[in-house]
Each structure stands twice: as structure tokens, then as C-alpha cells.
Amino acid sequence: MEGSIQQFIERYLSVSFLVNKRGAALMKCELDDVTHDQYYVLRYIYKRGMCTSTELADVFAVNKSAITAMTNRLVEKGMIERGKDGDDRRVISLSLTEKGKMWLIETEQKVYELVQTMMTKLSYEEIEQFIQTYEKLAIILQEMEENK
Amino acid sequence: MEGSIQQFIERYLSVSFLVNKRGAALMKCELDDVTHDQYYVLRYIYKRGMCTSTELADVFAVNKSAITAMTNRLVEKGMIERGKDGDDRRVISLSLTEKGKMWLIETEQKVYELVQTMMTKLSYEEIEQFIQTYEKLAIILQEMEENK
DNA sequence: TTAAATAGTTAAACAATTGAACAATTTGAA
């Protein structure tokens, strides 16, 4: 049993790195001017409607100054805009511009096709099970981060 | 059925990004001076015993010049060494130094503990199934890359 | 034999990231 766990870990480390790297490389082809990380930031803001730097830094597990740099580039590209809102005058809200929304909707289409091509080589049940476990891992990781 | 696939894609995009980011952030704590990417390069060379720049560039899906930059840093850190060998005098072989091997073995221990903490919250069967599907995805991605 | 292909490097540019220092603002305890 011990040996098997070791092998699981070994296989997991190898395959997770590979899939991430190769997946990112494939996605990049669909993203024009926008980088892989920027795409995920745009996605996140779009799904939230609006969010703050601190929230992004928490979600993406990076420093706030990294978020400042990224959002600067996205503002320069006309994809997002900063706005003051709410009672707390320290807080700056981030939201997609019309251009940003248009771009994201178009791009999601292409990315979806890519992921779909990948997924339809698996059975419905296998996908369901895979994603469920993946989601469990996300929660476990978050707990591990908090208990540190 | 159509709608479900859409939801799978959405869930997959969200969760894969999160797990990668957070997993990398947790791992980084165990890696002293070495970066996340450098760790995977060291791992790969160690498992192979020896390899070339071109091979690394293929496996990691990046340009050869990116590999040159990374290996330069690893040579500066004393973790790997370049050697000429074989008949083809263009080829430069990369292998771990003694220091590199020592470091990797120690670090693998810590990383294994981390991954183990994560995995032991799942059942044996669930891990097995998850990794199997993950490995299928790696193969599918490689095929998609070739057919392009 | 020589033109094309291959292995690796270099240099310039950009993106992502960290850490430390900072300004503006809010919160909370004495």
C-alpha cells in the first residue's frame, strides 16, 4: 500500500505538470494578444461581474503587486476598467469594458471547442468523475493553505 | 447533454487553473532557492539520467532558447552540468551534479509528503481513477498538438 | 560536394512574480 501511494504521487506530479504545460500551450493559440494568465483574470472578473485586487490576489495565490501589474496591462489593452465604488474609498473595483466582454465571449467559444475536443474522447461518466475529484482537490488545497 | 458538456468545460477550466496555481504556491514553500519550473526540469533530468535541450523543449512545450536560459541558471546554481558526449558534436548532454541529486532527493521527500497529505483525503480507488483519466488527457493533448 | 536540416546559443523584448517601502483610508481599543 505504501509503495502504491508513492507511485500515485510520482504519476500525479509528472502528469499534472505535463497536462498543464501542454494545455496552456494549446490554449495560447486561441488568445490573440492576451496571455494565458490574463485570460483567466478576465474570465474571473467576468463571472463575478466586478471584483477587487485583493480578491484576485487571494484567488490566484499571488502578491497584490502582481495583480496591479496585470491589471495595468489589461487596462492598457482596453479590456478592463477601474472604478471607485462602495463606501470604502481605498477599494478599487475592476470590471470588463464592452470590448473586454466582446473579446471574452468570442474567445470562450474557441476555448470551449478546444476543451470539448479533448473531453469527448472520454466517456460522460469518466469526465464527471474526473471533475468531481478535481473539485475535491481544490477544496483540500485551500484547506491546506489555510492550515499553515 | 449539450448543456452538460458546456458545464463540464466551465467547471474544468475553473478548477484546473485553481488547483495548478494553489498547488504551485504550496510546493514553492519546499523548494528553497529553486523555482517551480526548475524543480520539474531537475526531476525530469534525474528520471532520465541525462537528456538534451531539444528533448526538454519538446517535453515542456517551450522554445529551445527558454531551455538555454533555464539550464544556465541551474548550472550557475551548481545543480546540473553540461557535457559533450555521443558522436554528434552538436549535442550537449545535461545531467545532475552530485549536489543536484542530493537536493532533489531531499526535496522529493518534502514534496511527496505534501502531495500525500492531499491525496490521503481521497479513497484509494478515487485516486487511481483520477490519475488514470489524467494520464489519458495527457495522451489526448499530445495527439491534439501533433494534429495541428 | 554542397545545400538543407539540426543542436544549441545569444540578444532584445515582454510578462509574471516577489518583497520592501509607501500613501490613503478604515478600524478598534484605550
Place this chain on the structure above:
DNA sequence: TTCAAATTGTTCAATTGTTTAACTATTTAA
């Protein structure tokens, strides 16, 4: 109520990973 501590976001300098184009050295093949 007041003032020290905490929070939000920014700036700056440094490091790393990456791409593209141009280049050198070497091998392959027509």
C-alpha cells in the same frame, strides 16, 4: 474621541520564464 494598527492598492527594483530572430557549429542527404 483619538490615535495606533490594520487594510487597500501602488511603485520600484530585481529575478525568472518566455518568444522571436539571427547566429555558429555540425550533420545529413541529394
